[in-house]
Structure formats: structure tokens, C-alpha cells
Amino acid sequence: MPWPAAKMISRTCSAHIRPAFPKPCPNLGLVLAQSHGRRDRSAEPNSGLGPTHDHRRTGRCSDAFDLDGTLVDTAPDLVRALNETLDLEGLPHAKLSTVRHMVGQGARRLIERATELVGANFSAERLDQLTAAFIEFYRADIAGASAAFPGVCDALDQLAALGAKFSVCTNKRTDLSQQLLDALQPVGPLLSVSAADAVTNRKPHPDHYRAAVERAGGTVRRSVMVGDTTADVAAARAAGAPVIVVRFGYCDGGADSLGADVVLDR
Numbered sequence: 001m002p003w004p005a006a007k008m009i010s011r012t013c014s015a016h017i018r019p020a021f022p023k024p025c026p027n028l029g030l031v032l033a034q035s036h037g038r039r040d041r042s043a044e045p046n047s048g049l050g051p052t053h054d055h056r057r058t059g060r061c062s063d064a065f066d067l068d069g070t071l072v073d074t075a076p077d078l079v080r081a082l083n084e085t086l087d088l089e090g091l092p093h094a095k096l097s098t099v100r101h102m103v104g105q106g107a108r109r110l111i112e113r114a115t116e117l118v119g120a121n122f123s124a125e126r127l128d129q130l131t132a133a134f135i136e137f138y139r140a141d142i143a144g145a146s147a148a149f150p151g152v153c154d155a156l157d158q159l160a161a162l163g164a165k166f167s168v169c170t171n172k173r174t175d176l177s178q179q180l181l182d183a184l185q186p187v188g189p190l191l192s193v194s195a196a197d198a199v200t201n202r203k204p205h206p207d208h209y210r211a212a213v214e215r216a217g218g219t220v221r222r223s224v225m226v227g228d229t230t231a232d233v234a235a236a237r238a239a240g241a242p243v244i245v246v247r248f249g250y251c252d253g254g255a256d257s258l259g260a261d262v263v264l265d266r
Contacts, residue, residue, distance in 0.1 A: 009063060009159065012224045012242050012262060060163040062218025064209060064236075065191070066227035067170035067177060068103050069250030071152055072184060075100045076145035081138035082114055085130055091118055103250040104229040106171045106196060107134050139176060143183035149248065153187060169212035171196045171203055171231065192216045204234035209241065233258045 068074045075096060083093040094102075094114045102113045108131045115122065122130065156166065170177050174195035181187055194212035196202040203209070213223045225236035228249025236243035237259065245251070245260035255263050 009155075009224060009226060009244060012244055060165050060218070060222075062165040062167065062213045062216050062223040063159060064167045064169045064194075064212045064216075064223060064225050064241075066104075066225075066229070066232050066249075067168050067172055067180070069100075069228040070149075070226060070232075070246055071168070071187065071191075072146055072148050072180065074146045074180065075103060075250065077138065077142060078103060078110070080141070080145070081134050082110060084137040085111060085134040086114065088130065088133060089115075089120065089122075091115060091120055100250050104171060104231055106202075107131050107138070107173075110134075135173075135176070139179060142176065142180050146180065146184070148184055148187050156187065156191075165216040165218045166191045167212040167216035167218070168193045168195075169203065169209055169225070169227075169232075169235070170194070173197050203231040204238070206235050206238035209235040209239045213241075228255075230258055233260055 065071050068078070079094060079096045079099040082099060086093060094117070098117070099110070099114070102110055108127060111127065111130050111134060159166070168177060168181070168191050170193070172180075172195055174193060174197055177193045177195045181191060181193070192212075192215050194208065194215045196208075199205075199208045199211050201207045209225060210220055213220050220239050220241055223241050225232055225241055225243040226246065227233065227236075227243065228246050228251050230253060233243050233245065242261045243259075244262045244264060245255050245258050247255040247263055247265050251258070
């Protein structure tokens, strides 16, 4: 189960330094919950680290989550929409296993990468048209085969009980992100969304991460990023925040090579 780890995520959100946790850590819920405890206890000079904390004294930590490949397995619906788009050009279909490693930079870049694999190149104008078509194909059945990763809802419930603030930091569009989360109740109501079209500079720029944390009412100083790609790591690192990478996501490189503080297995 990839998402039993609320305690360790809470612990990673413990200080404005890289936390000393073993890599890889198999339990994401434990990581999150412990991160909150560690950051809060960092304000107490003589205390040991622990999985609990008092938000009344120290405030609440913010957890910024990537969406596709971190909270939700969206690849099946993305590949469906992509292949319907490729049909418009008579191009061969992309495989699900391939698309899983191409997600995270938006619809236009997904189309570019998929068509480049078969030697096809399009003008900027045609790419705009194909991207618009992809969006319509995708929104028509956005959660038909998508689902939250096992344990996500339980982990968010655990973090909520610890007083955590949540946000989604995604390179997806706002309307699509919200439509997806609304379709996947009860995940949606727990999360505020900071999408690519709501910021001037999207991931991997640190401004996107900062905007996501602030939108949830948190501060970067007391936050942690949870994601699965180089864009997630780069955004958090540049903002000065610790970052957790999930190995079960759509990592565009070896998870252990991305430079995260913690790498988590299923």
C-alpha cells in the first residue's frame, strides 16, 4: 500500500533543514506525520523527536502534494485522451507504460513527447489545436479509469487530525484539477488547488510551490513537498523546503537520483 504514511510526512515537515531519514522509507503516512512532529518539536530545544505535536503552541505545517502520480493514478485516462488525440493525425497509439513516464509537464508537452517518439513534429499552431482537442477528450471522462492511490484518503485524514494544511501543486490546469478532485470524493474537499494556469511561473519554478503553500494558509518555512518528478523536487528545493518523492508515481528518472530527502516505496 503506497499511502499508509501520514506520520512520517508530518515529521519531514519539521525544520528548515534536510531531515535525516533513511532512504528509501517504505511508509509514506509515517513520514508525513513524523515530519509535523519533528518540525514542531524543533522549537523546543531540549525535547526529543516524536510523532506528535501541539498545534496550539507551534502552528500547523503545510503539505503540498503533486496530483498526477502522487495522489491520483491518472495515467489510464491520460493515455485514453492522448490516443484519441493521436488518432486525429493517424499516429500509432502510445502505451500506458510509456505515458506513465511522460506525465507532469502539462498536456501540450505530453503530446509533444508522444509524437516525437514516432518521429512526428507539428507547428506551434497545430500543437495548440491538438492540445485543445486533448483537453476535450480528457474532460469528457476525466475519472473514468483514474483513482486515488490506495491509502491516500486515510493518510489525509490522519494529517487533518494532526492539524495539517493541504494544497495541490500541479502543472495541470485548474478546471481539470478541480473536476478530477470533485469526481474523487472524499479526496477533493480536503485540498486547495494551485494549478499551472493560476501562477506566472509553474513547476519547477519555486514560485509555484510558494503559491501552493500560501494558498492553503501555510508558510514555506513550515512545509514539505510530496511529489514524483524532477519538477516537484526542483520547485521545493529552490523554495528551501524539504521534499519527499514517491517511487510508485510517474517518475521521469530514477526516484533515488532525484535528490529528495526521502524516497518512498509502496
